[in-house]
Amino acid sequence: MTIDLLRSVLGWCAVINIGILLWWFIFFVYGHDLIYRIHSRWFKIPVETFNAIHYAAMAFYKLIVVVFIVIPYFVLLILV
Numbered sequence: 001m002t003i004d005l006l007r008s009v010l011g012w013c014a015v016i017n018i019g020i021l022l023w024w025f026i027f028f029v030y031g032h033d034l035i036y037r038i039h040s041r042w043f044k045i046p047v048e049t050f051n052a053i054h055y056a057a058m059a060f061y062k063l064i065v066v067v068f069i070v071i072p073y074f075v076l077l078i079l080v
Helices: 003-030 032-042 047-079
Strands: none
Touching: 003 032, 003 047, 032 047
8 A cells, every 4th residue: 555545535534433522412403303313212311411421422432533643644644
């Protein structure tokens, strides 16, 4: 695998993963009640806990994407 191919793959992975994160955030903001209703049928949790779980999961997902995809992409841009 060449460096150019790896850089291209990482770039597209970053775009796709950031798109998923944005989709998740927008759906959570505008469809909060629907999502909470669906999940509250399965798990009996209060709204505050539900919100904390989602925001923590979004933060973890963003951290993973930045550390393992975005930073290596920029390193390859700088090195080559």
